[in-house]
Amino acid sequence: xxxxTFRGYSINLRFIKSSDDWxxxxxxxxxxxxxxxxxxxxxxxxxxxxxxxxxxxxxxxKKSY
Numbered sequence: 219x220x221x222x223t224f225r226g227y228s229i230n231l232r233f234i235k236s237s238d239d240w241x242x243x244x245x246x247x248x249x250x251x252x253x254x255x256x257x258x259x260x261x262x263x264x265x266x267x268x269x270x271x272x273x274x275x276x277x278x279x280k281k282s283y
Contacts (some may be wrong), residue, residue, distance in 0.1 A: 224268070224272055225272055241257075242254075245270060255267065
């Protein structure tokens with residue numbers, strides 16, 4: 219499992235053996251968003267997906283205030 223933090227979100231990447239997929243988890247406090255990522259993606263592509271999704275989540279947070 220790899221874990222990094224970006225803009226307050228923890229990024230976890232787990233390999234799901236039963237489905238041969240990656241599970242990307244974006245976590246902040248009690249909130250966790252999971253995304254299934256195929257094996258064809260590189261780590262750099264997965265990182266980009268995570269960063270873009272976090273940017274989108276932060277924009278949604280700003281709108282809710």
